[in-house]
Amino acid sequence: MRNLPLGISDFSTIRNPSRNFIYIDKTAQIAEMVRMFPAVFIARPRRFGKSLLASTLRDLFGKGIEGFEGLDIAKTWTDTTYKVVSLDFSAFRDVGTLEDFLLAFDLHLQGRLRAAGIETSPDVSRFPLQRWETALLSLPNSSLVLLIDEYDAPLTECLHLPERFEQYRRVIASFFARTKSLSGALRFLCVTGVMKFKQNVLTPSFNALTDLSMMPQYGSLLGFTEDELRTNFSTWLERASDLCGMSHDQLISRMRREYGGFCFDQNASTDVFAPWSVLQFLACPQPDFQHYGLNPGGTTAIVRNFLKVRGLLDPAHYDEPFLEDLTVIASDDPILELQPTSVLVHTGYLTIKKATGDGAVMLGYPNEEVREAMGNLCSLHR
Template identity: 35%
Template sequence: MALKLYPLGIQTFERIRREDKLYIDKTEYVYRMAHTSGVYFFLGRPRRFGKSLLVSTFQSYFEGKKDLFKGLAIEKLEEEWTEYPVLHFDMSGGKHMNPQQLEEYLGYRLKDEELKWGISSPANGSNNRLIDLVNAAYRKSGKQVVVLVDEYDAPMLDAAHEKEQLDELRNIMRNFYSPLKFCEAKLRFVFLTGITKFSQLSIFSELNNITNISMNDDYAGICGITKDELLTRMSADIDVLSKAMGMDRTQTIGRLKDNYDGYHFSASSPDVFNPFSLLSCFAEKKFEAYWFASGTPTYLINMMRKYDVQPVDITRVEASASEFDAPTENMPTIMPLLYQSGYITIKDYNRDYDYYTLDVPNKEVRLGLTKALIPSYVSPNTLAVTNMARRIAQALDKRDMDGALTLLQTFLGTMPYCTNANSEGHYQQMLYVIFSLLTDYLVDVEVHTPTGRVDIVMLTRTDLYLLEIKLNQSGKSASHQINLKNYRQRFALSGRPITTVGVNFDGETRNISDWIINSSLKFEIKAKQFYAAS
């Protein structure tokens, strides 16, 4: 049986079904939302996560195109298949616009719908035109109207933190959307998608009964591809990829999970894979950073500078929902932007104390984000840095930490001086970025132990390295700070030899001056033995 073609770049449900391309069935969610209480719904998800396809699916469903849903879950659920008038507005083309350009763009979107409903002489003002559209569709069809808005926030994303420009654009959009409340009696269903959450969905300030399903357990898998969907609907695809990569099925699933899984959108969310990266990997038969490469993180890096965010600040953090599922235009920290854009995600939820643990979702995002940080924290020459990191990885694969640090010392000697290299923290950030480029290793910072913290912890294929960093002292003093007996409890269960590394940087040369490596103590304690002893 031949595999179905992947719908890369296709966001229209009808086209996917007509052309018999691969479709991961989300129609049970469509039915559930269409038959629940409420009229107004909002869903926030990162870019390229299938929001536009979901909106298109709703359009085909409400237009009563029953034939497109043959064999899907909704075919057994829906009995009426009522055809409703649908107004569909795609705002994704409204980016990088000034107020006049945005008004013109809205005019074009309205004109497309007006032609469908026979409005030849539109009123003045986008809000009046939308009112007339709803009225015309309601009158001519005799049924309530469905309004679908894709990427509602696109016109405002680039100005999200430029207050004067944002206020102008937001007022235009608020004016455009205002009829959605005014026409409530004539509306059957209103669904809006976007990336960010503006304050109380501020451009919908009059819609005080809008339902935000972004963190609802029942809809956590509505976009993306869940682990269960991958293993059942794409089982044959996994086998084909395994053969192409020369790997067994278990290894392939593990690589897919490491690279593209890890997203969770609620307290009890299933594992969700990035759909764009997953399908691209199956199509190209390569494990590449497809999602990260498809969009520039320049805006994110600029915002990290504005909020003085360090690379290590993006590691595991605990927060309440109000601190990350929060408005982005007046956020006190960068956490809401990181979460809503997909650079960090939910990893755990503590029900007793009602807080979440957030972290980078997977290897693709971690490596892509690390590479994007190289010019800001290591060197503008990203090629030289990645090549140097590759050589360091080769040394560590041979368990040669001394050689790895020599390579790093030589490389740092070729770099221009950095003006802010006057703290241990700067060098910790720099080493974290470099070591995070070692793709098969796990790197963490400020790792807590019963008696203190370790600057950097790195788990390789063979060893666990504990690194302590000093400035203008000595490698010996850094090494002395790592008291292995105090770290036994924290790291014993790694099952790998523990090597401690004390590294000292010289403030004048901005380079490593010396280091001490101690690999004499090995912990290979089994979990049962450890807990029995304690």
């Protein structure tokens, strides 16, 4: 019985034979993504595997196929290795003043540059943007892979604080602008987050980013499909069936109702289960199917802070699926001018239920866990 990778987002740890963790092989999609696009962005709710994706790319580009033996990508990968700078913006998401933010950013950047073998001054009083520009200028063409996880974390934490939000936004937008101006050094760029702050941060600064967030071919890149669940977790599912006193198919059906139903595909052709909730349930199955993913204490910051500024409709408003135009979901408007449905789709509180074929989609709650979480969330802000 292989171990559940509960709370593990490091690729090399999961793939360590001595740890005996289950690993869901998404590397065929990763290989296609890298081959097709030099710079990508993907938005997913929290706890959906964005950090594991960044870690997988870090090992792939930094070490080659070492550690990828037996996975799909090992059959086709022929690229060389590169210097890899892997940044995690959640490391300095709630630090206070602009000066504190710049210092925390610079310390993080300095450490990650050194980890990549790129020389940098130890003087932490320098601005991070100057340090970053100097580093890029020192590199040959196509020699660096840049991975940025949770790029929007500092912004979502201060969404309800306009002055601080604008200060952070300018720094992050400038970071991407300088990256774009020196992008010749990049072999590949991947940016992940919960929302795409298009007008505010990304699009003006780095319009070469390809947004994969709603592309059908990457709808299952993050999250577990039902086939992946049945194939990779079969022994755990058998154990849960016994403990919950139901058949295998009854168990899957109930898990789908409680933890599945997420669709990040504008054609509505692929559904996935929430990884965190599935792993939590399988670790300790209960006949009442407890909820884990979107409790009020762990609510995505963007929704929590959006509520403080804009508010939302009554949760019952979303009980029945409703039509929404795709342009509303993928709007370029500033964050506080977005429709609530756009924020709720990106954060996983609403999902695509059906595509109508005319540029509109049917939206609704993905599952009972989210329905309950939405009610709890809104009750805290009434």
